[in-house]
Amino acid sequence: MNDLINVVDWSRAQFALTAIYHWLFVPLTLGLSVIVAIMETIYIRTKDKKWLGITKFWMLLFGINFAIGVATGIILEFEFGTNWSNYSWFVGDIFGAPLAIEGLLAFFMESTFIAVMFFGWKKVSPGFHLAATWLTAIGASLSALWILVANAWMQYPVGMQFDPAQMRNVMDSFADVALSPVAINKFFHTVLSGWALAAVFVIGVSGWLLLKKRNTDMAIKSIKVASWVGIIGILLTIHFGDGSAKAVYKVQPMKLAAMEGLYRGQCGQKIIAWGFLNPQKEYNNNEKELIFDISIPKGLSWLATGNPDAFVPGINDLIDGIELTANGDTIYNISYAERIERGKIAHNALRLYDKAQIEGNKELLDSANNVLQANYNYFGYGYFDDVSEAIPDTCLVFYSFHIMVIIGGYLLFFFIIVAIMAFKGTVLQKSKLMQWIAILSIPAVWICSECGWITAELGRQPWVIEGLMPTRAAISDVSSTSVQITFFLFAIIFTGLLIAEVSIMLHQIKNKSLTDIQNEH
Numbered sequence: 306m307n308d309l310i311n312v313v314d315w316s317r318a319q320f321a322l323t324a325i326y327h328w329l330f331v332p333l334t335l336g337l338s339v340i341v342a343i344m345e346t347i348y349i350r351t352k353d354k355k356w357l358g359i360t361k362f363w364m365l366l367f368g369i370n371f372a373i374g375v376a377t378g379i380i381l382e383f384e385f386g387t388n389w390s391n392y393s394w395f396v397g398d399i400f401g402a403p404l405a406i407e408g409l410l411a412f413f414m415e416s417t418f419i420a421v422m423f424f425g426w427k428k429v430s431p432g433f434h435l436a437a438t439w440l441t442a443i444g445a446s447l448s449a450l451w452i453l454v455a456n457a458w459m460q461y462p463v464g465m466q467f468d469p470a471q472m473r474n475v476m477d478s479f480a481d482v483a484l485s486p487v488a489i490n491k492f493f494h495t496v497l498s499g500w501a502l503a504a505v506f507v508i509g510v511s512g513w514l515l516l517k518k519r520n521t522d523m524a525i526k527s528i529k530v531a532s533w534v535g536i537i538g539i540l541l542t543i544h545f546g547d548g549s550a551k552a553v554y555k556v557q558p559m560k561l562a563a564m565e566g567l568y569r570g571q572c573g574q575k576i577i578a579w580g581f582l583n584p585q586k587e588y589n590n591n592e593k594e595l596i597f598d599i600s601i602p603k604g605l606s607w608l609a610t611g612n613p614d615a616f617v618p619g620i621n622d623l624i625d626g627i628e629l630t631a632n633g634d635t636i637y638n639i640s641y642a643e644r645i646e647r648g649k650i651a652h653n654a655l656r657l658y659d660k661a662q663i664e665g666n667k668e669l670l671d672s673a674n675n676v677l678q679a680n681y682n683y684f685g686y687g688y689f690d691d692v693s694e695a696i697p698d699t700c701l702v703f704y705s706f707h708i709m710v711i712i713g714g715y716l717l718f719f720f721i722i723v724a725i726m727a728f729k730g731t732v733l734q735k736s737k738l739m740q741w742i743a744i745l746s747i748p749a750v751w752i753c754s755e756c757g758w759i760t761a762e763l764g765r766q767p768w769v770i771e772g773l774m775p776t777r778a779a780i781s782d783v784s785s786t787s788v789q790i791t792f793f794l795f796a797i798i799f800t801g802l803l804i805a806e807v808s809i810m811l812h813q814i815k816n817k818s819l820t821d822i823q824n825e826h
Contacts, residue, residue, distance in 0.1 A: 311785035313777045316388040319792040321762075323381045326799040328758050329751065330374030330806075335449060335496050336503025337367040338442035340534055345438050347530070349431055359523050363507065364438075366810055368423060373806045377799060388788065392769050392779035399465050399476045400455050403483070407451035415444030449499075450492050457488035459770050460761075461556045467681055469658045469674055474773075486552045491761075494545040498754060500538030501716055505743075505750040507531035508723055510814055512743030515734055525727060525734065532724035539717050546713075547608065553764075554609035557771060559623055559695070560764035563702040565605060567619035568594050574617040576604030579707055582700055588620050588693065620699070624692050639683075641692040648687025651680035685773040694775075697766045705756040705763070712753035719746060 341364045348356035382404065385393050393400070421429060421437035429437070458464075464481030465474045476482065508531050511524035553561045561567075566582050567574070580598030603613035610617075616628060626640030639647075654677035661669035689695060723743065726733040733739060765771055769779040 312780055312783060312788060315785055315788040315792055316780050317776060319388060319788055319795060320381075320384055322792065322796060322799070323377060323384060324758065324762070325755060326803065327374065327377040327381050328755060329803065330370050330377065331449070332495075332499035332502040332754050333370050333506060334367070334374050335445050335499030336501070336534070336538065337363060337370065337506065338438075338445050339500060340503055340507060340531060341367055342435075342438045342442045343530055343534065344527075345435050349435050355522065355526070359526055362520075362523065362813075363527070364422065365813055366510075368419070369806055369809050369813070371419065373802050376802060380795070388781050388783070389769070389779050390781040392774060394473060395774055395779070396462075396465070396474045396770060399458060399462075399474055399482060402476060402479065403451040403454040403458075407448050411444050411447035411451060415441055415448055418444060446496050449496050453492045453495055454483050454488045456761075457485060457491045458482050459768075460491075460765055461485055461487040461552075462770050462773055467677075467684075469655060469677055470662065472655075472659075486548070487556060490545050490548040490552055494542055494549050497538045497541045497545065498757065501535050501542055501720075502750045502754050504531040504535030504538060504720065505716065505746050508535070509743045509745075509747035512740040513814070516737065516740045516744070521734060528723060528727045528733065532720050532727055535716070535720035536724060539713065539720060543713065543717070550608055551610070554617070557765060558618055559620065560697065560702070561609065562618065562620045562623060563697045563699045563764055564706040564760060566594055566699055566703040567605075567617070568621045570617045570619040570622050572606070572616045573603040573614045574605040575600040575602050576608060577707065579711065582703055584700070588624060588696060620696060624695075641686070641695055644683045644686040645689050645692065647680045647683040648685060648689070650687075651677055651684045652687040654680065682772065685768065685770070685775055685778075688775050688778050694767060697764055702760055702764045705759040709753050709756040709760060712749055712756075716746075716750060716753070 341360060344356060344360040344363060347353075348360055385400075418437040418440040421434065422441050425434050425437060462474075463485050464476055464478035466477045467473075468475050482488070508528050511527045511531070514520045514524040550561070553564075562570070565577055566580070568586065568588060577595070578599045578601060580600070581596045583593050583596050586592040586594055605617050606615040607613040609615070618628060622628070624641045626638040626643065628636045628638055654673045658670060658673035658677060661667075661673055686695070719742070723733070723739070726736065726739060767775045767777070769776050
């Protein structure tokens with residue numbers, strides 16, 4: 306049992322390590338590809354050689370980042386087979402479909418046109434090259450689409466049916482999987498946040514160039530493009546983030562409760578702008594939830610439902626199966642204790658079904674299947690022995706979510722101010738303070754991005770598939786030692802790749818002048 310727990314913990318740690326490193330590169334790829342395409346479009350329209358040099362400068366940085374992102378992404382997908390084989394068997398027919406589409410369509414499209422984008426300057430017409438640049442950007446977004454569809458299905462499993470004869474889930478509606486509200490909001494929120502991140506990167510690097518008085522014309526032109534991409538990106542990110550919050554309220558209420566550190570909800574529930582959780586607070590004690598908070602009255606009810614007086618359940622409400630009407634009347638739903646009981650009934654029915662299938666007992670087979678289907682929605686809860694096992698790490702989720710929101714709000718003002726200063730003559734060139742703010746905003750936007758990913762993934766714990774399969778049921782039959790060894794190997798490799806990327810990028814930024822880039826081609 307101890308080794309099983311170690312395998313679960315180390316497998317989770319390894320996957321988290323890989324995902325966090327991978328996510329350092331993905332949003333920059335998504336956003337920078339769009340910014341480069343816009344810059345090349347400006348060059349094609351104006352025929353200004355300066356824009357050609359600017360395009361190639363940022364395209365070079367995009368290519369460095371793209372290569373490292375692919376390396377970490379491939380390892381991430383392989384881990385589903387090496388560390389999470391039970392999960393892969395249980396839902397491989399569903400989860401594998403969008404990943405296969407991503408590999409066969411989007412990634413090959415992206416990889417094909419990126420070759421034209423980098424090596425086709427003198428081999429194809431300017432119009433064809435521009436098309437290849439835009440198709441590379443579109444391919445990157447399509448890759449993200451299918452990966453995020455797969456991830457959204459783990460958060461909200463739809464479009465499938467459990468087949469007890471195969472002991473696995475099978476897809477019965479691809480449209481439900483691809484077009485679920487969770488998938489749509491997650492895709493746009495994630496991709497557009499990549500626009501904002503890349504915009505900060507371009508503005509920050511350009512701020513350094515202004516500070517050093519190098520390639521100042523390129524820096525100002527780059528900031529003008531990036532600031533508008535950033536404004537559009539952050540506004541739409543906020544919009545689809547609101548849609549994601551509403552979807553979470555409907556299908557993952559426990560995640561929403563953890564995001565707000567909410568244990569007992571109420572009608573007209575306030576939203577926490579910032580606060581400090583009470584570390585002594587548990588679901589089964591009477592300690593205060595928060596030591597300190599700055600809140601907005603009725604904000605969470607409005608955010609989640611559009612109705613400022615609606616009831617939003619907390620962790621304890623969900624565990625007890627309690628809801629409130631607008632009049633404050635209590636309604637009892639299915640408690641977590643009952644879900645666990647029904648889940649164990651479903652497990653037992655599946656064992657009886659397997660036995661009946663081996664024995665050829667048709668009557669027992671039908672009876673067991675009826676019981677299984679009636680209780681299958683709670684199948685995952687059958688792995689638990691106590692309701693506390695279904696509660697995510699509230700502390701990590703709460704702080705990750707609020708850090709993301711605060712930095713996201715800062716970015717909106719940052720882009721607006723930068724845009725105004727960039728279009729007002731030499732104001733930005735003279736403001737060393739703003740140049741330093743731009744540089745320091747680079748690590749801030751990456752923290753924001755990682756916190757968003759942590760909120761999404763830790764918020765659904767302990768589930769691999771919400772309500773159907775907890776993490777501990779999804780692992781492979783491997784030793785904890787082998788997982789520990791690969792964890793540290795990956796940590797070393799990924800850190801080395803990150804150092805290499807940053808070093809190469811810094812070298813290019815410091816040593817490449819606009820004239821050099823133009824003369825190289």
